[in-house]
Amino acid sequence: MKWTKIYILLLTVAAIGAQRAAAQDLPYYTPDPATFQIRYGVGFPLGDLKQQVSNNSFNGWDASLMFHLDHHFSLGLSVEYQDFYQKYPRGVYQYGDKNTNISAVVSNSIQNIPILFKGTYQFLSPDAAIRPYIGAGIGINAVSYRQYLGEFTNFDQSTGKLALNGEAGVNIPVSRNHRFGVNLAAEYHYLPYNELGINDMSFWGVKGGIYMPL
């Protein structure tokens, strides 16, 4: 009986020890199946877009739903919105046969809405204080371009085009369980257009927002 008690005691101690050892091996953070992220964005026009609107855009946001494959890889969908607008001082423009001149204040209003299938890779372990990541996306850019001469519409065109995206940033957990945090990123959007003599609507931007588990 005495040996039986000692045997049970030893087994209990071993079990508790094994459990504690196993617990130490478990990551501090266990990834959720999916993460929802929403961010504010500032856009900086590039290339042909800059010819149409040279002003930076402070009207932008994106929202994404990412599914975690493991501690590092995620795949998901993202919808982005960036509004570019510029009003040019009054100027005189030649039209048609060049015998016609129009004096007008030209306003250009362009909305890029890339809808992307996205993948990201997060570096470091999930319990790191800051996790850098890189990402890329491909999808459709729903782009709307309206131009006004004074108060009169010169053209109003909406179309869908290819969208490619590259991104790098950091995720900074702010909750104890690392499920909720802040995201900061820089991104580049390659957005071919090939309409109205404009080759692309590409821009780069900086983003900041929050992510949370679903």
Next chain:
Amino acid sequence: MNRYWGFLILVSGALLWQSCRKEPLNHLSNDESRIYITQFDSTVSFNSYKTFSVSDSVLLLVNGQDVGMVLDSADSLFIQTFKTAMQQVGYTLVARTDSPNLAVNLTHLNSNYVAVTYFNDYGNYWNPYYWGYGGYSYGFPYYYSAYQVNEDALAFDMFDLKNATANGKQLKDIWSALIKGEDIFNPANVSAEVGILFSQSPYLKQ
């Protein structure tokens, strides 16, 4: 989890509030709303014309219909300002009966009409239950809403009287201009409006 959603709703609301599309028409002054279109006949030499005359009143067209000749204070100001501008670029003002080389007509174009539009499903946002008729629906007439359009424009047309016979007895319009937009008949704007027409037509200068 609940506080996550609360925070998310706050952030989303802030983004939506901040990120609305800038509507270009809401960022235009009346002056910026106006456009000035000029067109000229490149086959003529304006240096060959020396004298001109301007109609003493303005033809008013409403929805394309001839309403008659009018002359209010803005019309008079346009006529006088145009005469002065022509003289400043080197032409001589003469009476209509003194065989001017060029004749200038002014036409006030007004589009003023009411149109109707149809909103389907509009009433479904109101629940008939509110009036004690749960399970009922609203019946709307096919045409439901109306909107009014009232646009003004002023046209200038310069005709070649000097070569009317040589042109097959035709008074050729060798220069035309159109002003469209907000507040174009405000007397305070007339001088600037006529000035823009001449500044973008340097070939008129003698």
